Amino acid sequence: MNRIKSFFQRSGQPSSREAAKQRLQLVLVHDRNQIEPGMLELIKDEIIAVISKHLDVDRNSVQVNFTESERESKLVADIPLSSKRQTRK
Amino acid sequence: MPARVITVTSGKGGVGKTTTTANVGVALALLGKRVACMDADIGLRNLDVVLGLENRILYDVVDVIEGRCRLRQALIKDKRLSELYLLPASQKRDKSAVKPDDLIQLCNELRPEFDFVLIDSAAGIEEGFKTAVAPADEVIIVTNPEVSAVRDADRVVGLIEAAEKGPARLIVNRLKPGLVQRGDMLDTSDVLDILAIDLIGIVPEDESVLISTNRGNPAALEEKSEAGKSFRNIARRLTGEDVPFESFKNQGGLFGRLSRMLRRDGRAA
Numbered sequence: 001m002n003r004i005k006s007f008f009q010r011s012g013q014p015s016s017r018e019a020a021k022q023r024l025q026l027v028l029v030h031d032r033n034q035i036e037p038g039m040l041e042l043i044k045d046e047i048i049a050v051i052s053k054h055l056d057v058d059r060n061s062v063q064v065n066f067t068e069s070e071r072e073s074k075l076v077a078d079i080p081l082s083s084k085r086q087t088r089k
Numbered sequence: 090m091p092a093r094v095i096t097v098t099s100g101k102g103g104v105g106k107t108t109t110t111a112n113v114g115v116a117l118a119l120l121g122k123r124v125a126c127m128d129a130d131i132g133l134r135n136l137d138v139v140l141g142l143e144n145r146i147l148y149d150v151v152d153v154i155e156g157r158c159r160l161r162q163a164l165i166k167d168k169r170l171s172e173l174y175l176l177p178a179s180q181k182r183d184k185s186a187v188k189p190d191d192l193i194q195l196c197n198e199l200r201p202e203f204d205f206v207l208i209d210s211a212a213g214i215e216e217g218f219k220t221a222v223a224p225a226d227e228v229i230i231v232t233n234p235e236v237s238a239v240r241d242a243d244r245v246v247g248l249i250e251a252a253e254k255g256p257a258r259l260i261v262n263r264l265k266p267g268l269v270q271r272g273d274m275l276d277t278s279d280v281l282d283i284l285a286i287d288l289i290g291i292v293p294e295d296e297s298v299l300i301s302t303n304r305g306n307p308a309a310l311e312e313k314s315e316a317g318k319s320f321r322n323i324a325r326r327l328t329g330e331d332v333p334f335e336s337f338k339n340q341g342g343l344f345g346r347l348s349r350m351l352r353r354d355g356r357a358a
Contacts (some may be wrong), residue, residue, distance in 0.1 A: 025283060
């Protein structure tokens with residue numbers, strides 16, 4: 001059924017219903033936590049600064065985001081390390 | 090048992106608070122409950138016209154609070170249902186004329202006389218909203234399946250929790266089942282996922298609400314109105330009955346359109 005539905009949907013775009021839900025979920029994370037614009041970038045930069053003191057962080061791949069389930073918010077940071085081979089001495 | 094005081098609110102305006110208050114009030118009275126519907130939207134009186142009682146008003150809620158009349162004199166008895174009463178808002182004054190403590194005291198006076206006191210809140214999250222919520226034992230949030238209404242409802246959910254009046258329960262109003270099936274409207278399940286509160290009712294978009302409101306006869310009085318049926322189900326759930334939620338599955342298709350057409354003709358005849 002879903003496949004039939006998506007067949008009729010314009011050019012593989014998600015339905016406007018899906019779009020509405022996703023946009024709401026994102027905007028509500030910000031509303032609920034009173035997050036100012038730019039705050040996530042700031043948090044990300046500061047996390048990188050702290051971790052980099054100890055580990056070699058792949059700065060361009062770091063992701064910091066909010067997730068939400070049942071009105072509980074989480075801050076999730078994905079911090080890949082640089083893929084340099086560590087050679088033991 | 091003293092009345093349960095239930096405040097109907099929404100954050101966003103125009104989602105159907107007053108229509109819901111009137112129709113759920115009517116539906117509770119149809120079940121034989123003693124119901125007082127209070128219009129707490131001071132300065133923007135509307136519950137009276139939706140209930141069709143606008144010609145009977147002598148005194149309003151501000152007159153009671155300021156001692157110009159007794160509560161009993163301001164209560165307007167419904168012309169159809171002997172157990173339904175309206176306490177109208179003042180049209181000339183503004184929100185500042187009624188304080189939270191005034192409404193708490195007013196409700197304490199109403200509690201022994203009724204089974205339900207339904208309070209129609211002002212839109213927004215400021216003074217009028219806070220006043221309407223102050224006396225509430227329970228809160229119902231009305232929303233529409235649209236981004237702006239759901240966002241505002243979420244704000245209200247948080248404020249109700251903070252005021253320790255929660256958990257509020259939700260009515261999804263003006264759902265268009267055909268649009269949902271086409272993938273172009275949030276479904277009730279989506280709204281519930283987002284707001285994470287309990288549902289008390291789903292009311293489909295239905296022309297009969299507008300038409301019956303034009304005449305001052307709430308749709309809940311109409312046997313065949315889809316929305317009226319949903320409002321009656323909400324009343325039954327409020328009294329503790331376990332009524333399954335409507336699914337409106339056929340409404341969008343040809344069958345739904347046909348049956349709606351037939352129903353319209355039936356009413357016009």
